[in-house]
Amino acid sequence: MSIGLKKARAVIRATLSKGREMGLSPLSVVVLDPGGHVVAFEREDGAAPGRFAIAHGKAFGAVMLGMPGSAQMARAEGQAYFMGAMNGLFGGQVVPVPGGVLMRDGRGRLAGAVGVTGDTSENDAEAAVAGVEAAKLVAEA
Amino acid sequence: MSIGLKKARAVIRATLSKGREMGLSPLSVVVLDPGGHVVAFEREDGAAPGRFAIAHGKAFGAVMLGMPGSAQMARAEGQAYFMGAMNGLFGGQVVPVPGGVLMRDGRGRLAGAVGVTGDTSENDAEAAVAGVEAAKLVAEA
Amino acid sequence: MSIGLKKARAVIRATLSKGREMGLSPLSVVVLDPGGHVVAFEREDGAAPGRFAIAHGKAFGAVMLGMPGSAQMARAEGQAYFMGAMNGLFGGQVVPVPGGVLMRDGRGRLAGAVGVTGDTSENDAEAAVAGVEAAKLVAEA
Amino acid sequence: MSIGLKKARAVIRATLSKGREMGLSPLSVVVLDPGGHVVAFEREDGAAPGRFAIAHGKAFGAVMLGMPGSAQMARAEGQAYFMGAMNGLFGGQVVPVPGGVLMRDGRGRLAGAVGVTGDTSENDAEAAVAGVEAAKLVAEA
Numbered sequence: 001m002s003i004g005l006k007k008a009r010a011v012i013r014a015t016l017s018k019g020r021e022m023g024l025s026p027l028s029v030v031v032l033d034p035g036g037h038v039v040a041f042e043r044e045d046g047a048a049p050g051r052f053a054i055a056h057g058k059a060f061g062a063v064m065l066g067m068p069g070s071a072q073m074a075r076a077e078g079q080a081y082f083m084g085a086m087n088g089l090f091g092g093q094v095v096p097v098p099g100g101v102l103m104r105d106g107r108g109r110l111a112g113a114v115g116v117t118g119d120t121s122e123n124d125a126e127a128a129v130a131g132v133e134a135a136k137l138v139a140e141a
Numbered sequence: 142m143s144i145g146l147k148k149a150r151a152v153i154r155a156t157l158s159k160g161r162e163m164g165l166s167p168l169s170v171v172v173l174d175p176g177g178h179v180v181a182f183e184r185e186d187g188a189a190p191g192r193f194a195i196a197h198g199k200a201f202g203a204v205m206l207g208m209p210g211s212a213q214m215a216r217a218e219g220q221a222y223f224m225g226a227m228n229g230l231f232g233g234q235v236v237p238v239p240g241g242v243l244m245r246d247g248r249g250r251l252a253g254a255v256g257v258t259g260d261t262s263e264n265d266a267e268a269a270v271a272g273v274e275a276a277k278l279v280a281e282a
Numbered sequence: 283m284s285i286g287l288k289k290a291r292a293v294i295r296a297t298l299s300k301g302r303e304m305g306l307s308p309l310s311v312v313v314l315d316p317g318g319h320v321v322a323f324e325r326e327d328g329a330a331p332g333r334f335a336i337a338h339g340k341a342f343g344a345v346m347l348g349m350p351g352s353a354q355m356a357r358a359e360g361q362a363y364f365m366g367a368m369n370g371l372f373g374g375q376v377v378p379v380p381g382g383v384l385m386r387d388g389r390g391r392l393a394g395a396v397g398v399t400g401d402t403s404e405n406d407a408e409a410a411v412a413g414v415e416a417a418k419l420v421a422e423a
Numbered sequence: 424m425s426i427g428l429k430k431a432r433a434v435i436r437a438t439l440s441k442g443r444e445m446g447l448s449p450l451s452v453v454v455l456d457p458g459g460h461v462v463a464f465e466r467e468d469g470a471a472p473g474r475f476a477i478a479h480g481k482a483f484g485a486v487m488l489g490m491p492g493s494a495q496m497a498r499a500e501g502q503a504y505f506m507g508a509m510n511g512l513f514g515g516q517v518v519p520v521p522g523g524v525l526m527r528d529g530r531g532r533l534a535g536a537v538g539v540t541g542d543t544s545e546n547d548a549e550a551a552v553a554g555v556e557a558a559k560l561v562a563e564a
Contacts, residue, residue, distance in 0.1 A: 004186045037190035041182040045145045048348030049178035049317060053371045076363040083363055092370030096363060176317015176472060207471030222499040222506055222519060229515030230476045232373070286468045319472035323464040327427045331460035 001105045002033045003112040007135050008040040011103070011114055015131030016044060019119070027118035027127060030055040034110045036063040044118070051117055058100030058124075059115030060093045061086070068113075068140050069125065072096035099124030102140040103132050111137055142246045143174045144253040148276050149181040152244070152255055156272030157185060160260070168259035168268060171196040175251045177204040185259070192258055199241030199265075200256030201234045202227070207251075209281050210266065213237030240265035243281040244273050252278055283387045284315045285394040289417050290322040293385070293396055297413030298326060301401070309400035309409060312337040316392045318345040326400070333399055340382030340406075341397030342375045343368070348392075350422050351407065354378035381406035384422040385414050393419055424528045425456045426535040430558050431463040434526070434537055438554030439467060442542070450541035450550060453478040457533045459486040467541070474540055481523030481547075482538030483516045484509070489533075491563050492548060495519035522547030525563040526555050534560055 003011075008031035019027040026044035028051035033039050036059075043051050062068050065086065067075075076083040076096045087094045098121040103111045116128040125141045132139035144152075149172035160168040167185035169192035174180050177200075184192050203209050206227065208216075217224035217237045228235045239262040244252040255273060257265040266282045273280035285293075290313035301309040308326035310333035315321050318341075325333050344350050347368065349357075358365035358378045369376045380403040385393045396414060398406040407423045414421035426434075431454035442450040449467035451474035456462050459482075466474050485491050488509065490498075499506040499519040510517045521544040526534040539551040548564045555562035 005183055009183075033190070035190050037184075038182060038193035039184050041179060042146055042150075043178075043180050048346060049174070049176055050346030050348075050372065052179035053346070054368075057367065057371050080363045080366075084366055087367055087370040092367075092373065095367045095371065097361075097367075174317070176315065176319060178317060205471060205473030205476070207473075220520075222503045225503075225507055226480065226510055226515075226518045226520075227477075229510040230480050230518065231473065232515065287465055291465075315472070317472055319466075320464060320475040321466050323461060324428055324432070325460075325462050331456065331458050334461035 001109045001111050003031060003039060003103060005039060010135040011131045012040055012042050014134030015114065015116055015127045016042065018127040018130035022123060022127065024119040024123050024127065027116055028052060028055045029131065030059050030115045031112060032059045032063055033112045034063065036060050039112065047118055054095055054117040055115040057093050057095030057115070058097065058117060059113040060090065061095055062100035062102050062113040064090055068102050069096065069098040069100035070141055072100065073098060097121040098141065099128060101125060101128040101132060104138040104140060106138065142250040142252050144172060144180060144244065146180060151276040152272045153181055153183050155275030156255065156257055156268050157183065159268040159271035163264060163268065165260040165264050165268065168257055169193060169196045170272070171200050171256045172253060173200045173204055174253045175204065177201050180253065188259055195236055195258040196256040198234050198236030199238065199258060200254040201231065202236060203241035203243050203254040205231055209243050210237065210239040210241035211282055213241070214239060238262040239282065240269060242266060242269040242273060244278040245281065246278060283391040283393050285313060285321060285385060287321060292417040293413045294322055294324050296416030297396065297398055297409045298324065300409040300412035304405060304409065306401040306405050306409065309398055310334060310337045311413070312341050312397045313394060314341045314345055315394045316345065318342050321394065329400055336377055336399040337397040339375050339377030340379065340399060341395040342372065343377060344382035344384050344395040346372055350384050351378065351380040351382035352423055354382070355380060379403040380423065381410060383407060383410040383414060385419040386422065387419060424532045424534050426454060426462060426526060428462060433558040434554045435463055435465050437557030438537065438539055438550050439465065441550040441553035445546060445550065447542040447546050447550065450539055451475060451478045452554065453482050453538045454535060455482045455486055456535045457486065459483050462535065470541055477518055477540040478538040480516050480518030480538070481520065481540060482536040483513065484518055485523035485525050485536040487513055491525050492519065492521040492523035493564055495523070496521060520544040521564065522551060524548060524551040524555060527561040527563065529561065
């Protein structure tokens with residue numbers, strides 16, 4: 001089960017909408033498929049130019065390690081060199097903080113991941129979860 | 142003058158719509174700002190997973206060299222080692238074929254670039270131009 | 283609003299002049315546009331050969347993250363692995379210490395960034411701010 | 424003998440001035456020392472954002488190979504794979520076309536290199552030579 005463009009758009013729109021509702025800084029949101037490949041991305045006006053890379057790093061790390069951002073952060077807090085090694089392994093494309101969220105269907109199968117950046121990592125993750133659930137997928141944040 | 146998210150969405154939707162109208166293979170479309178940074182991207186269902194990189198390479202090369210895909214291809218045909226060097230210079234992020242299209246506002250200022258991939262390079266470029274013009278920008282293909 | 287060559291020169295000259303006035307070690311100063319691309323650079327005689335890369339890394343990180351060097355350093359002090367991940371994400375081009383200064387126009391729009399290196403990070407940043415203000419831009423250090 | 428900042432500025436100003444006199448497109452000019460490290464750079468308004476990398480690649484290749492752009496181009500025309508290998512060897516930082524010019528003092532010692540880009544390679548080289556000679560150095564183009 002792989003997320004398609006229609007659902008990816010739904011995740012992005014609902015995430016951005018949640019960000020506006022929470023009064024967050026401009027957000028950037030990427031949706032990856034279960035292979036870690038980009039399906040869709042949007043960066044709100046006013047966000048820094050590097051936000052694609054950060055959003056992508058959160059979601060890509062989640063897919064490649066099978067571990068959402070919060071779990072990666074716990075690992076980084078306890079064993080920083082391990083997450084540093086993961087970062088090197090995947091060409092620098094691993095950002096181990098909340099905001100990288102795995103998406104599953106109702107039967108627990110991976111549908112992809114969403115990466116959100118722009119506000120605090122915790123707020124990024126909260127908006128991401130809202131986006132995933134609005135698209136009727138299950139979020140693992 | 143930098144393209145914002147609203148216009149970027151318009152470019153993408155109109156490009157995809159043109160692709161459907163022309164009966165093309167699934168398309169992937171990226172919109173970059175004048176600094177070469179991703180504003181928005183969408184990949185249609187059925188497109189190969191590497192399509193983000195190809196769309197990005199077409200648009201990124203156009204921005205960095207100030208030269209659309211068709212001009213890059215002409216240069217590559219006449220002086221292949223030069224475009225090879227450009228590819229090395231920009232970390233492999235230069236794809237010198239049609240489908241990388243510069244976008245300008247009515248006063249000739251760069252607004253960004255769009256990169257389209259999925260069908261033949263010529264069809265990719267035709268869809269891109271339609272997308273840019275639908276957003277009331279001037280296309281340099 | 284993007285800084286042009288004339289203002290970039292003004293920033294560099296005033297930064298170097300401030301460095302002489304403060305009696306600092308030889309400085310290197312880069313000015314980037316809002317997309318993170320080099321507009322101008324000067325390295326004073328006696329500075330080490332790697333100074334371009336350091337100045338660039340300070341300014342580039344500031345643009346890409348939308349965060350000046352002091353804020354990056356605070357983040358690095360509190361969450362080293364996060365700034366390590368940023369470094370990996372941007373190809374090693376992020377140097378999270380003072381001396382990377384965002385430049386805005388009077389309406390708050392990003393004009394670019396300046397990166398200064400050669401003395402202590404704090405002195406680098408002080409000279410950078412003087413340079414930015416001499417060019418009638420607003421410094422976010 | 425290594426070029427200092429004062430002479431580097433003279434080379435850049437005279438190169439840009441020659442470009443204006445010849446009616447060329449906006450130019451970008453880098454000056455490297457004999458170790459291939461950046462001393463100074465300026466990009467004229469209107470030049471594409473990737474011009475630093477191209478100017479740098481022309482000058483850096485000239486220093487690292489001890490061979491100006493025209494000689495590199497002759498080699499590329501005759502043996503493209505060799506210059507492709509050089510490009511790979513030096514991290515993509517070799518652009519084998521005219522516009523990379525070695526600078527020597529009156530006794531033939533290397534002072535550094537200048538790299539110019541923005542117009543045709545031949546015009547770039549002509550402006551570079553004028554810049555080097557205006558600074559009372561000997562150009563090997």
